[in-house]
Amino acid sequence: MAPPKNTKKTTKTTSISAQTQTTQTTAAPGAPAASVPPAGVPPAGAPPMMPPMMPPPVVPVVPMVPMVPVAAPIPAPPKYPRIDRDDDEKNFYVYADVPGLTLKDLKVEIKEKMLVISGERKCPFKQSQPEPPKEGQEPELKLFPIIERYFGPFERKVPVPENVDINSHKSVVENGILVITFNKNQAKK
Numbered sequence: 001m002a003p004p005k006n007t008k009k010t011t012k013t014t015s016i017s018a019q020t021q022t023t024q025t026t027a028a029p030g031a032p033a034a035s036v037p038p039a040g041v042p043p044a045g046a047p048p049m050m051p052p053m054m055p056p057p058v059v060p061v062v063p064m065v066p067m068v069p070v071a072a073p074i075p076a077p078p079k080y081p082r083i084d085r086d087d088d089e090k091n092f093y094v095y096a097d098v099p100g101l102t103l104k105d106l107k108v109e110i111k112e113k114m115l116v117i118s119g120e121r122k123c124p125f126k127q128s129q130p131e132p133p134k135e136g137q138e139p140e141l142k143l144f145p146i147i148e149r150y151f152g153p154f155e156r157k158v159p160v161p162e163n164v165d166i167n168s169h170k171s172v173v174e175n176g177i178l179v180i181t182f183n184k185n186q187a188k189k
Helices: none
Strands: 083-087 091-097 106-111 114-121 152-159 170-174 177-183
Touching (some): 106 177
Antiparallel strands (some): 170 177
């Protein structure tokens, strides 16, 4: 039995590389040649391909609005000023960190067998509000101050031992350290 005369003989050669994919079709002798478009091109009459991916849209940069410093007081740390207590054979000592303060800025007193250290640290910075921008003028960008140290009123209570003469205390401030000295009661022999 002989094959029919108008039969196409097709040979496909596929080569895949990073750039293209090629397909070739060869027609049988005497038949018209069929054309196959290269990869990436839709065949005639096919719906159009999806457009290539677009980069994300560029977001415009919004200018910073000047920050206004808030003049609200910062709450005192739970135990301020920081203290050390020590004693020797004759005296009882309390050391308190009070940077920037003098003895005139502090109040040292005894209440109900407790040593009470109180006072107020004033902020040395001028806390001003920025000027609002004039019409047609851009606002001036300024950094607001960073205030991490405590400023404002404080009070610290320190228990005093029983063997101390509470009426004999002396207070001195040297290099930002308040030193309070109490005489110990003399033991009866």
